[in-house]
Amino acid sequence: MSPAAAVHSAADSLGKPLAGWRLRLYSVVFESETRAGRLFDQCLIFAILASVAVVMADSVHSLNARHQDLFATLEWGFTLLFTAEYLARLACLRRPWRYALSFFGLVDLLAILPTYLALLVPEAHLLIDVRILRLLRMFRVLKLTAYLGEYQMLGSALLASRRKILVFLSVVLMIVLVMGTLMYVVEGPANGFTSIPTAVYWAITTMTTVGFGDITPKTDVGRLISSAMMLLGWGTLAVPTGIVTSEITAQRLQVTPSSRTCPDCLTEGLAPEAAYCQACGARLPEYRRDPA
Known part of the structure; x- marks a missing residue:
């Protein structure tokens, strides 16, 4: 669905008024x-x-x-x-x-x-x-x-990136499960890793570079795994940032829809330079945008 069609669909679903004081009030509170x-x-x-x-x-x-x-x-x-x-x-x-x-x-x-x-x-x-x-x-x-349109742009970017972010989170989940289980085997309850969930908690805090310090490895092998987890965390945290940034860049390249409305069919989101309505073909009056 095009941006203009999405704007028109949202307005139609809410029941945009057709004329009178309600239309004037709508133009103030919704546009x-x-x-x-x-x-x-x-x-x-x-x-x-x-x-x-x-x-x-x-x-x-x-x-x-x-x-x-x-x-x-x-x-x-x-x-x-x-x-x-x-x-x-x-x-x-x-x-x-x-x-x-x-x-x-x-x-x-x-x-x-x-x-x-x-x-x-x-x-x-x-x-x-x-x-x-x-x-x-x-x-x-x-x-x-x-x-604020910037919030809506960020929300649209997150929505468009949801599949990629979910795949990324599933990979992170698999890594912390595997590494947490490995640390549970290597360190054991004697060094504070009393269960696999506790070890997974350690893996999450280590990968995110938070490192509360309440659980720390005591063996050389455990410290080696911990070092790998911290280095892996640096690279991992940059992935979702790149995904969302690419989506925001792609959206900025698109034409931002306006609130210009066809007087005949009430289609919204028409381009400021359009001479005819893309929905009904009616000739449009000159578009006048208030100065900022």
Whole structure:
């Protein structure tokens, strides 16, 4: 499926509005090539980062003791802002439940749910620790992926590389299983390698060059194997980086789809220089991109 077809398919599945205030609202909250859309995204990015900073500061005991009321006020302000954004997204779609059940729809819900949960269930501390609510609030940082194209490019590269990465991980798994088993035979329980899973744990920490030092080989043969594992780890860690980098480079060479829409059939992702719609053949009006 071409990028333009993918964009059109996503918009059609959510039920892009056809006209009226819902279409104007859609162009602001879901599209980013207009001045209003860019400003909306920039304000949300700032709000997301600020809300995460507030959650982190609130977890510091000394700051919480002095500024508890301020943190509570800011938290409610961010919650109301994200609630308004969430409702606006649902209101401008013809099929809002599809967005509500999508990945970004669930992230939007997690961004506002903890504050309301604490309000509706005052005894929440008896059911769940308050740190869980803070953890859920940290999901707001995932909202950034909806507004920055670089996140989407990285996600597409990882998705396109998934088979290669899975093959790479399976090779790594076989290596650590074989080397861990070998170390279990060579070193044995007397030197801390009490079982094959424990030896595999040592192989993983050694191959990733972490080396916690809680288990170390004592024999010369074991040290030789350990040295080979560490040298192998250097080369192994570079493989997935090269795979993902090659996919990102390939995607940069492709034409980035725009949010240009055909006024007749509502096909999205049309090239800025196109004179006719590739789906229905209708003549397109001149494309005007707001200046950055």
